[in-house]
Amino acid sequence: MEQIYKYIEDHASTPSPALEWLVKQTHIRTNHARMLSGATQGQFMHMLTKISGAKDILELGTFTGYSAICFASALPEDGHMDTLELNDELEDLILEGFERAGLSNKIQIHIGDCKETVLKLKEEGKMYDIVYIDANKREYCEYYELIFDMIRPGGLILADNVIWDGKVCQDPLPQDKQTLSIVRFNDMVSADPRVESVILPIRDGINVIRKK
Numbered sequence: 001m002e003q004i005y006k007y008i009e010d011h012a013s014t015p016s017p018a019l020e021w022l023v024k025q026t027h028i029r030t031n032h033a034r035m036l037s038g039a040t041q042g043q044f045m046h047m048l049t050k051i052s053g054a055k056d057i058l059e060l061g062t063f064t065g066y067s068a069i070c071f072a073s074a075l076p077e078d079g080h081m082d083t084l085e086l087n088d089e090l091e092d093l094i095l096e097g098f099e100r101a102g103l104s105n106k107i108q109i110h111i112g113d114c115k116e117t118v119l120k121l122k123e124e125g126k127m128y129d130i131v132y133i134d135a136n137k138r139e140y141c142e143y144y145e146l147i148f149d150m151i152r153p154g155g156l157i158l159a160d161n162v163i164w165d166g167k168v169c170q171d172p173l174p175q176d177k178q179t180l181s182i183v184r185f186n187d188m189v190s191a192d193p194r195v196e197s198v199i200l201p202i203r204d205g206i207n208v209i210r211k212k
């Protein structure tokens with residue numbers, strides 16, 4: 001299976017020099033490089049942004065900014081992205097990556113708990129075409145309800161890691177809060193008549209949810 005993933009990655013469009021720089025720096029400067037979405041998923045999100053004609057994007061969970069760059073580099077001239085991250089130690093690296101990608105004017109980073117930031121953005125009347133959920137796995141259901149009315153009709157919610165290494169179909173232990181939360185999230189989405197959705201087995205699984 002590893003071989004086929006490498007083949008797929010080798011045959012997608014080549015990531016930009018800024019993304020390659022960011023991957024290297026993420027390995028050098030953090031202990032969590034496995035959290036990067038990576039080239040295949042990044043290219044998928046880039047294309048989805050272009051195909052959908054999205055203008056406004058919200059991301060919950062920036063990490064070092066890899067996915068933010070993939071989304072924002074596909075936005076039109078007047079597009080904008082808000083990305084939310086709890087860990088303020090990542091801010092310098094995030095900002096340097098945005099600068100190198102030539103996207104400083106398009107992406108705004110908000111440091112702090114994403115639920116609080118979402119409430120502030122909601123008060124400002126912000127609306128989005130795509131919301132990417134990739135922060136605390138235990139809070140996916142709360143995020144979904146919080147952001148739902150900030151999505152324009154026909155807009156997309158993308159939720160990452162919804163296969164959770166296959167654990168979602170393995171009877172999670174009661175103490176495994178992350179798996180239980182993702183199971184609850186996928187169940188909630190598939191039963192929600194306000195949306196249509198499909199889980200794609202890209203990397204750790206992306207739930208692609210379209211608001212009707």
Ligand SMILES: C[S@@+](CC[C@H](N)C(=O)[O-])C[C@H]1O[C@@H](n2cnc3c(N)ncnc32)[C@H](O)[C@@H]1O
Nearest residue numbers: 035037061062063066067085086113114135136
């Ligand atoms: C899986 S990583 C995001 C990866 C990133 N989207 C990418 O693809 O490169 C999850 C990030 O969410 C952040 N996070 C976790 N809980 C959060 C919260 N309550 N508010 C904001 N960010 C949070 C973590 O610090 C971490 O950087």
